[in-house]
Amino acid sequence: MPRIKATYRFSVTVPSTRVAVANGDLISRRSTGDRATYVWDAKEPMASYLATVTIGKFRLTDAKIGKYRTIVAVDPKLAGKAANLAERHAPVLDYFASLFGPYPFSSTGAIVDHAPKVDYALETQTRPIYAEVPGEGLLAHELAHQWFGDSVTPSRWQDIWLNEGFATYAEWLWQDKIGERGLQTSFDMAYATPAKDAFWRTPPADPGGPAALFHDPVYYRGAMTLHALRGKVGDMAFFQILSRWTAEHKYGNADTRAFIALSERVSGHDLSGLFTDWLFKPGKPAFWS
Ligand SMILES: [Zn+2]
Numbered sequence: 001m002p003r004i005k006a007t008y009r010f011s012v013t014v015p016s017t018r019v020a021v022a023n024g025d026l027i028s029r030r031s032t033g034d035r036a037t038y039v040w041d042a043k044e045p046m047a048s049y050l051a052t053v054t055i056g057k058f059r060l061t062d063a064k065i066g067k068y069r070t071i072v073a074v075d076p077k078l079a080g081k082a083a084n085l086a087e088r089h090a091p092v093l094d095y096f097a098s099l100f101g102p103y104p105f106s107s108t109g110a111i112v113d114h115a116p117k118v119d120y121a122l123e124t125q126t127r128p129i130y131a132e133v134p135g136e137g138l139l140a141h142e143l144a145h146q147w148f149g150d151s152v153t154p155s156r157w158q159d160i161w162l163n164e165g166f167a168t169y170a171e172w173l174w175q176d177k178i179g180e181r182g183l184q185t186s187f188d189m190a191y192a193t194p195a196k197d198a199f200w201r202t203p204p205a206d207p208g209g210p211a212a213l214f215h216d217p218v219y220y221r222g223a224m225t226l227h228a229l230r231g232k233v234g235d236m237a238f239f240q241i242l243s244r245w246t247a248e249h250k251y252g253n254a255d256t257r258a259f260i261a262l263s264e265r266v267s268g269h270d271l272s273g274l275f276t277d278w279l280f281k282p283g284k285p286a287f288w289s
Helices: 086-100 136-142 161-177 184-193 216-233 235-248 255-265 272-280
Strands: 005-015 019-022 025-032 035-047 052-055 059-065 066-075 108-112
Touching: 005 019, 005 052, 019 035, 019 086, 019 184, 025 066, 059 086, 066 086, 086 108, 086 136, 086 161, 086 235, 108 136, 161 184, 161 216, 161 255, 184 216, 216 235, 216 255, 216 272, 235 272, 255 272
Parallel strands: 066 108
Antiparallel strands: 005 035, 019 052, 025 035, 059 066
């Protein structure tokens, strides 16, 4: 259930050749004979789908980098490729904090497994899990989830675009910031999908059932919805909406209706047409509607 949140403390005993990684802050690691006990403290509220205990052969680093305690666990096979992974977190988090409001958790980091057959990552709270060393887009996506999904969690799974649309838009923002790809180009590429393509059949805020929860429209049409909103209300109101969203619902749950109401309150616009076209109606929306 995404609505039930709790703080967690993990105490995990493993053979000393293994490392136990979980959410939050590493409190202690004690060795007794050939065993080691790791204690992790996730002191901010967390939905259960974001909790992890990951046990394996990992190289664990724990350092304050910029403002952030950054705890990274990497499969030794990827140690070379992941050499600067910990240092890559602070610039992304600083940029997102400037747009979305303060980073909500007491630590950050990553769990990087070597799992070439797994083609997704997961935004486990404070410490996303990756199946390889993430590129800039994927790193930004999972870190954006810390605000959108982890701190502010959808009340119901039908509202999953509040996670995936926002994280995808944040990914576009970061790629734009570092000069990897312009924001408008990201929008245009997604919007160029032909009107008759099945992509446009699923409205992101009404995916119609569990099977479509993680399909492309929830991600890309969700992100396009935010770009359309930004075009309509202007940069100032848009980023005010996002930072008020993360502040008002910090560590809580919220739904699409609340996001629409906040957008209308902050911008002073009637946005029912825009959100109906982009979020609820099947078919390709006319931009600026
Ligand atoms: Zn995501």
